[in-house]
Amino acid sequence: MKVILYAVHPKIHHIAEQVGWRWYISLNMKVDYQYWFKKMKLPYIVLLHPPLPLGAALTYCKVFNSNHDAYTRMSQNLKQVQLKWIQFMYQHRKKVRLNEKVYKQLYFETIQPYQVLGEIDFQITTSIERKWMHSIQGRGLLQSEFIQVIQSEDYMNDSWWTLAAQYLYITGKVQINSGITVCAQQSLLQQKQEYICNRCGSGQDAMYENKCLYCGQDCIYCEKCITMGKSRYCTPLIQGIKKASLQTALQPSVHSSYKVNDFSHWNLSEPQTEAVRSALTFLRESTQINRIDEPLCYLIWAVTGAGKTEMIFPLIEHEITLGRQVMLATPRKDVVLELQPRLQKAFPHLQVVTLYGGSTQKWEEGDLFIATTHQLIRFWQKFDLVIIDELDAFPYHNNAMLQYAAKKACKKQGRYLFLSATPPSQLIKEIKRDRLPHVKVPVRYHRNPLPVPQRVSFPSLTHLLKSEQSFLGDFNRLRKEKVLIHRIKDTLNRSGICFIFLPKIKYISPIVQFLSSKFKHVNVQGVSSIDKEREQKVQAFRKREIHILITTTILERGVTVPNTDVYIMDADSNLFDEAALVQMAGRAGRSAQYPNGKVYFFSKEKTKHQVEAIKQIKEMNALADKKGYLKNAGEGVN
Amino acid sequence: MKEPALIKNHIQFLRSLFLTNETKCVICSMNLKTYSALRLCKTCTDVIPWINKTICPKCGRFEVCYDCVRRSAVYFVYNRSAVEYNDTMREWLALYKYRGNERMLNLFIEMIDYAYQMLLTKLEIQVNHVGYLTYVPLSEQRLQERGFNQAEQFARGLGRKYKIPVISLLDRTKHTEKQSVGSWSERFSNIQGAFTLNKMVVQRVNKKPPLNIIIIDDVYTTGSTLNECARVITSFLPAKVYGVTWAR
Secondary structure, eight states: EEEEEEEHHHHHOOOTTOSSOOOESOOOOOHHIIIIIIISSOOOEEEEEEEHHHHHHHHHHHHHHIIIIISSSSOOOHHHHHHHHHHHHHHTTTTTOOOHHHHOOOOOEEEEEHHHGGGOOOOOHHHHHHHHHHHTTEEEHHHHHHHHHHHHOOOOOTTTTHHHHHHHHTTTTTEEEEEEEEEESSSTOOOOOEEEEETTTTOOGEEEEEEEESSSSEEEEEETTGGOOOOBTTTEEEOOOOOOOOOOSSOOHHHHHHHOOOOGOOOOOHHHHHHHHHHHHHHHHHHOOOOOSSOOEEEEEEOTTEEEEEEEEHHHHHHHHOOEEEEEEESSSHHHHHHHHHHHHSSSTEEEEEESSEEEEEEOOOOOEEGGGGGGGBBBEEEEEEESSSSSTTTTTOHEEEHHHHHHEEEEEEEEEESSSOHHHHHHHHTTTOSOOEEEEOOTTTOOOOOOEEEEOOOOOHHHHHSSSHHHHHHHHHHHHHHHHHHHHHHHHHTTTTEEEOSSSGGGGHHHHHHHHTTTTTTTTEOTTTTTTHHHHHHHHHTOOOOOEEEEEGSSSSOOOOOOOEEEEESSSTTSSSHHHHHHHTTTTTTSSSSSOOOOEEESSSOHHHHHHHHHHHHHHHHHHTTOOTTTTTTOOO | OOEEEEEEEHHHHHHHHHOOOOBBBOOOOOOOOOOOOOOOOOOHHTOBBBBOSSBBBBTTTTSSSSSSHHHHHHOOEEEEEEEOOHHHHHHHHHHHHTTTTTTGGGHHHHHHHHHHHHHHHHHTTTGGGEEEEEEOOOOOOOOOOHHSSSHHHHHHHHHHHHTTOOOOOOEEEEEEEEOOOOOOOHHHHHHHTTTTEHHHHHHOOOOOOSEEEEEEEOOOSSSSSHHHHHHHHHEEEEEEEEEEEEEO
8 A cells, every 4th residue: 555654853842852853654644633733733744745655655764764864854944855855765766666657756745734634533532542452462464454353343434444553553552564674684775675574574585576556566475474465565564562561450369379389280290290390480580581682482392192281281370370471372273172172171261262264263362372373473572472382393393484473473572482292403402502491301191111113124115015026026025024014913912003104105005905915804094195084084093993004294293092003114214304203103102001002113224313213212211210200210211 | 315405405506596486386386397388387287177178159168058048138259268167276266366376367367368269269360350358347346455356467468468459448337246156147137237338448449340359357157247248348339249268
């Protein structure tokens, strides 16, 4: 959209510390007339015609405001100053993407109160303002999203939202930014232009340039976050400034029932309690350190099956009692839906808001938010604590956009809490350098050691499947496959279930065929991401109706069935990294009744990933033993 | 085995020198190994349900057509569509129209070109006999919502390709509900009187016959939109009106 750029002079409006002209943009001049003429009693303002695309206007506005000496000092002659301004705008027209035609039309007009007082025909009551503030603070909303939020409150006409936005902007309740800005690090005089998306942080690669109806010239938009709405150079991104603290509206009963070091009511095991305690220490201390720039991070490194979710509860309780807002971001929608009733039950007096694609609570305000990671993009410096579950999983891992969104959603003085069983290598490095505060939970809730994978030498699947026809291959295979068949028989004899992981989808059906020919009375099934009956099969597997399930890494997380043995074929494939191997190995021995599941790495080569994965599991077991967490200490460790 | 990171980075760098964003598949952003006019990868190209056979000669439908039989008065001569409007195509159009992924425009223009070629073979007329391209207009409200008129963009793209003048012959006077919902008769009565001729543009039109005008639109469902547009045009201009739509 196009906005008006104007300047006011501070000498006139009695603010001592400001020395020059102050520049503002306006979506709706009525508001500005009212503010400057009626409230601040200024004799005039200087207004630039015609309206400029928002991005350009904002860039000029920023430069003029930061450059007091050169462009904002009041000289004797207003006309001269204005000429200087226009010259400056001309010099930098390319940088701000201003059309040549528009430049030629630029002129300044001095507006005095008597000219415009008739136009001020609106009234904003404090109750409306409070309502707006309530729904917008801590959010970063594009124009269309802002309209949705405001309209659901009070709807008058189409331009009503500009009035609201401008009112909040001029009174300092929101920041107006453009969806995309010219990159700030670049010096003004440099010819090269770099753009970044203010919403998702994407750089030059994600930008697409084309003609735009709203600003009437070539405009750019961000392709990365387009699924969440179109962020343009000329679209306002309205960021509601959050009030410093929210220590209000909490019943005293909540305070009194909360005791700092007592969380016995959460039924945590001893290792969990210890981890929670150190995490709480971090949360408490981090608020006392004065920081301005970056939120602090804390990592809970808990092995698979340690009960991470249960450990979050006391942490949320701690934050909530202090009147802070918490965001719990998790990769999948079903996890959000599963957590909602559990959290609501644990904190019945809290407003729990769940956000995901198609959520009905999209614009609601609450104390505790549970959301899929993508939803973080709509927040701006809102939360005191952002918890990111399964840090190393898709889609958060290696996704710069979501990491930027998470950073943005957290207050500058806020904290992140990462939860992971297999932190990415970058974080492990930081742990080794002692830069990242963390706690390890090295044992499962049932306090049995993690099953340590055994490596079994086995030909690669490609070779195995190819050699089916050849004479020599047949002979080799018959000998080799015994290794596998023997172990599967063993598992089934113990009435266990086999969970077989393969690196590629194309191997699934031949292996299914092969195994069902060997085990005629056993239900053998294969599941992949392209399988339409995926849900049903996983359900059947959970009910123990399938005895041998063959799958890819899609089921490496989340699926937990008691008494399973894990078989990883082609464990030397480069599609299985250390984290994936540890996650898959973590499917075994989850339940307290059958804690001694078996894990096998079938591979031709002994690769670094396998060695590291086994090492990581052994280290965790050793640590658990050292701390005395294990049930039968000294006996269970392999 | 995995290639070392250093070499991988070099390969990526070299690729980036030769391959810009344009050589990624516009749908699934996979890197394209070979040149493709549609800028699609093979998997995405294969899912396009091109209309190869037209059963209804009037509207270019790929199956037996009841709408053309049912209609009392038809004002356009022929319509041709490029693809069958199935779920995948619906998804693609939604990505472009509602999500606003404008990088896909080129793909749509290339696809609609196929329908245009089909029309030309049917008509056996030369390219330069097509006088003007025009498009189905959007109401002001919808235009503001969406930021562009997809039919206009298709028409402009096609016009640029074959150097045919594109004119905005029609104005939308009535803000109708989306034509993608509602029954046949609802659509028919909705669209009645929704368009008028733009007087300024009509004056500039060279009215010397044979005057052939092609109306471009994205989706032809029952044809009532196209028919209504054609009715308005033929009632003021001595023209033969054809339709070229992306999907049917």
